[in-house]
Amino acid sequence: MSDHLCEINVSDIDLADERYKILFSENDIEFLAQSFEETGLIYPPIVRPLNNKFIIISGFNRIRAHIHNNRAHNGEIKIVVYKTNANTTDYQCLLKSITAFAFKRRLTQAELIICTSRLHHFLDEKQIAKKSPAIFNTELSVRFIKDLLIVGDLPDPGLELIQTGNLSFKSSKKIAFFKKDTIKVFLEIFSRIHASNNKQLEIILYIMEIAARDDILPTEIFNNQEIQDILFDDKKETVIKTSLLRAYLFELRFPTVFKMRQMVLKKITSIKLGNKIKFLPPENLDSQTYSISFTAGTYEEFLSNVQNLNAGLEKKELKDIFNQ
Amino acid sequence: MKIDTLFIDKAIQKDLEIDYLISKVNADPQWVENTQTIYDFINSDDDPILKAKKTLYVTQNKGAVIKECPGTSFYTCCDYTILYTGTFCTMDCSYCILQAYFHPPVLQYFAGLKKLGHTLEKTFRQNKIFRIGTGEYTDSLIWEKISLQPKFLIETFAKQNNCLLELKTKTVNIESLLHLDHNEKTIFSWSLNTPAIISSEEKGTASLKARFEAARRVESEGYKLAFHFDPIVIYPGCEVQYKKVVKQIFKYVRPESIVWISIGTFRFMPKLKQIIEKRFKHSTIPYGEFILGLDNKMRYFKPLRIKIYKEIISCIKEYAPNLLVYFCMEDQEVWEKCIGIFPEKEGELGHLLDKSAVTHCNLNSNLL
Numbered sequence: 001m002s003d004h005l006c007e008i009n010v011s012d013i014d015l016a017d018e019r020y021k022i023l024f025s026e027n028d029i030e031f032l033a034q035s036f037e038e039t040g041l042i043y044p045p046i047v048r049p050l051n052n053k054f055i056i057i058s059g060f061n062r063i064r065a066h067i068h069n070n071r072a073h074n075g076e077i078k079i080v081v082y083k084t085n086a087n088t089t090d091y092q093c094l095l096k097s098i099t100a101f102a103f104k105r106r107l108t109q110a111e112l113i114i115c116t117s118r119l120h121h122f123l124d125e126k127q128i129a130k131k132s133p134a135i136f137n138t139e140l141s142v143r144f145i146k147d148l149l150i151v152g153d154l155p156d157p158g159l160e161l162i163q164t165g166n167l168s169f170k171s172s173k174k175i176a177f178f179k180k181d182t183i184k185v186f187l188e189i190f191s192r193i194h195a196s197n198n199k200q201l202e203i204i205l206y207i208m209e210i211a212a213r214d215d216i217l218p219t220e221i222f223n224n225q226e227i228q229d230i231l232f233d234d235k236k237e238t239v240i241k242t243s244l245l246r247a248y249l250f251e252l253r254f255p256t257v258f259k260m261r262q263m264v265l266k267k268i269t270s271i272k273l274g275n276k277i278k279f280l281p282p283e284n285l286d287s288q289t290y291s292i293s294f295t296a297g298t299y300e301e302f303l304s305n306v307q308n309l310n311a312g313l314e315k316k317e318l319k320d321i322f323n324q
Numbered sequence: 325m326k327i328d329t330l331f332i333d334k335a336i337q338k339d340l341e342i343d344y345l346i347s348k349v350n351a352d353p354q355w356v357e358n359t360q361t362i363y364d365f366i367n368s369d370d371d372p373i374l375k376a377k378k379t380l381y382v383t384q385n386k387g388a389v390i391k392e393c394p395g396t397s398f399y400t401c402c403d404y405t406i407l408y409t410g411t412f413c414t415m416d417c418s419y420c421i422l423q424a425y426f427h428p429p430v431l432q433y434f435a436g437l438k439k440l441g442h443t444l445e446k447t448f449r450q451n452k453i454f455r456i457g458t459g460e461y462t463d464s465l466i467w468e469k470i471s472l473q474p475k476f477l478i479e480t481f482a483k484q485n486n487c488l489l490e491l492k493t494k495t496v497n498i499e500s501l502l503h504l505d506h507n508e509k510t511i512f513s514w515s516l517n518t519p520a521i522i523s524s525e526e527k528g529t530a531s532l533k534a535r536f537e538a539a540r541r542v543e544s545e546g547y548k549l550a551f552h553f554d555p556i557v558i559y560p561g562c563e564v565q566y567k568k569v570v571k572q573i574f575k576y577v578r579p580e581s582i583v584w585i586s587i588g589t590f591r592f593m594p595k596l597k598q599i600i601e602k603r604f605k606h607s608t609i610p611y612g613e614f615i616l617g618l619d620n621k622m623r624y625f626k627p628l629r630i631k632i633y634k635e636i637i638s639c640i641k642e643y644a645p646n647l648l649v650y651f652c653m654e655d656q657e658v659w660e661k662c663i664g665i666f667p668e669k670e671g672e673l674g675h676l677l678d679k680s681a682v683t684h685c686n687l688n689s690n691l692l
Contacts, residue, residue, distance in 0.1 A: 213611035
């Protein structure tokens with residue numbers, strides 16, 4: 001199974017064949033190319049002879065960087081590679097492609113998903129789990145492998161969103177069980193916003209609950225004009241879009257709570273207690289206890305806050321809050 | 325749900341009570357050493373909760389037979405007393421807290437009428453009014469079909485005058501109890517809901533009409549009644565539907581026969597939501613406007629609770645102005661806005677209920 005070191009022509013490599021490529025997106029190879037100029041190619045790529053050509057098993061970037069450095073040369077570019085034996089199997093090549101990476105650095109979740117899906121053509125979940133320390137340089141449980149496989153079935157751009165952090169692993173696992181159209185809705189949403197894991201889960205939860213409550217499809221919610229306006233406004237930052245979407249979904253999911261909160265906050269603002277005094281409604285508006293607090297560094301500040309409070313005492317809005 | 329598996333604790337002595345039960349349950353009894361056998365049997369199923377509804381375990385009550393109702397300090401409690409005669413239920417209501425309350429839930433029947441009698445005797449000797457019910461951890465009357473316990477309880481309570489027995493149910497299992505000498509010490513009470521909620525969320529329960537007809541029959545035998553609008557589920561048009569149910573109460577029975585009506589909106593431990601979503605895929609009840617209450621249960625947003633309560637209470641008062649209506653676990657604001665009073669002092673609500681119990685069930689008024 002040992003590979004042997006040899007020099008081959010770059011033109012003999014089928015660069016279009018990326019069946020063993022794990023890296024998700026094209027990396028900038030500028031620095032790698034510069035490094036080759038300085039130190040030469042330290043770790044030769046691994047290639048496999050196939051149909052009178054070579055296909056890359058490991059070292060896609062190194063080959064690109066090498067070509068980049070030699071693009072000005074006339075004539076054939078040569079490169080030192082490890083060439084696998086002719087009898088090396090698909091499975092062995094796959095193992096090489098994964099281990100070459102996994103023992104260099106920890107794989108990202110998207111990469112783990114890709115690798116596990118490929119391995120699953122040859123091994124079942126239990127076998128993958130058993131071999132995981134040798135393949136992935138870390139132990140993976142059967143349950144986690146099952147999750148990786150489920151998420152691996154997400155359509156495009158699922159993996160890309162996981163790689164960019166737009167879609168958390170937990171959220172991707174959640175949406176993977178939905179119907180195709182619903183999955184599409186969430187992939188579309190998360191392509192256009194950037195939210196933390198908890199916020200993603202909240203968005204998924206609200207949309208699914210609104211759909212269940214109103215007996216409509218999530219696609220109908222997605223097609224709602226207000227949501228479309230938020231998501232497809234290219235002038236807005238993704239963070240702003242996220243908070244607008246969350247606020248709108250909250251309004252749809254909890255219309256009475258939303259209305260009441262708005263009303264109370266409006267009244268609190270209209271009392272004009274000054275920005276140093278915090279006047280907070282009870283949590284969930286379930287108890288009747290409002291809290292009020294201020295900080296003061298000097299006697300004058302303290303006095304000013306008390307005066308503001310006194311001025312607020314006669315405000316109708318303040319009485320309304322407690323008598324509503 | 326029909327019981328198809330019967331386990332009996334080996335420590336139980338065979339007697340008339342057990343023979344009767346075995347003869348009524350259509351399953352061969354399997355005598356077991358401990359509860360682990362039952363847990364393993366139930367947990368081996370894809371839906372352990374459903375399996376538990378069809379698996380009866382006859383055992384002894386190894387804990388307290390009489391317990392105080394586990395109310396919380398944040399909301400006003402009615403100071404009820406629970407007679408612990410069994411656990412879980414054969415009916416399958418989506419919102420049932422018992423699904424999440426026991427780990428795993430087991431349909432248990434606590435055998436030992438003698439022991440039950442002795443425990444009750446001690447309570448009967450106390451100089452205090454007790455409102456005692458068996459419907460907290462199970463439905464009181466699912467047992468009527470297979471056991472002598474409901475009959476025993478009615479007849480035992482008939483012999484004293486400081487305790488009232490409330491049999492709370494969603495069944496119409498009253499046949500064997502109709503002609504007993506109850507001495508007015510037993511209340512039959514029905515949980516009520518709208519026909520829409522009964523058909524979508526209360527699988528295996530009697531229809532609303534059947535419940536009312538059963539209420540009319542027990543009333544005609546001199547039994548007193550109670551009704552519980554709990555859980556009230558808020559959905560579009562629910563106000564009209566709940567008011568229709570209220571009107572029907574008074575079409576079937578006389579207001580004077582009703583000892584009390586309690587009302588409470590749907591509230592649940594957060595973990596119940598997952599169970600409902602998993603077991604009742606059609607159900608939309610977890611998707612109301614719930615907030616986390618002070619007792620860490622999910623409750624409808626307060627203005628929504630107040631709105632539906634006001635509608636129902638005003639409708640009840642139209643037909644029966646003097647009827648005692650109370651909230652199960654609500655706070656001062658809700659009481660004041662909906663009923664106009666707040667039983668602020670500890671035990672005040674309990675006292676109101678005791679008074680109604682004394683008046684309707686001929687209990688010893690000197691104990692008030």
